Amino acid sequence: MSEEIDLHLGQRLRRRRRLLGMTQQELGALCGVRFQQIQKYETAANRMSAGMIGRLARALDVQVGYFFEGLELPLVAQSPRPDRRARKSGISEEGGAAQVQTGL
Template structure:
């Protein structure tokens, strides 16, 4: 193999896949929503916080067993990590198939919902407060109230 081909192959191997980047961003989202630090997540997985950082940025690919561990520690189905995957990284048919096989996701995808809203401080504070409600019946009533206040599309 020519030296240029070897260099090209090495460069491609070091680039983050859009899917790895997406899965990593979903790990970061869920960890943040839970108010968990990278250090705490790393401890739960037997990793350093630097390794968690690399997973979250998509620099390191997350293997199947690690994805399983992440779903357990972050208390989400494995399909959560693939929810809202942009069309450029996976067809909607592929994403739907993944969701169906892996038990859906953390939240239903909403038409017109902007992903940026998930990264706002207000959203994070609201979700954290919601999950601090210990009584499931009360939490359900709060959820129903919020849904009733939103405009109907």
């Protein structure tokens, strides 16, 4: 799943950069990295940090959310993990209502 996210972010980065007619070298200079790093972001060879996404957004004149637009994440159906505090105190949340376990 994380590879899909990295690919999506890279595609959005490349699309916006090209739309502005900007080279990888120009974008790299604005963000303080070499053009090779921009190339690696665009191909998802390297992951972008949150800080770098912010710098790229500023350089490309978009909101950070731009990079995530159109990204569809499947909802993972997992059973909720029991609350540790509830187990220690003898309180169970099964059935949607808190119940006190007396141990009798």
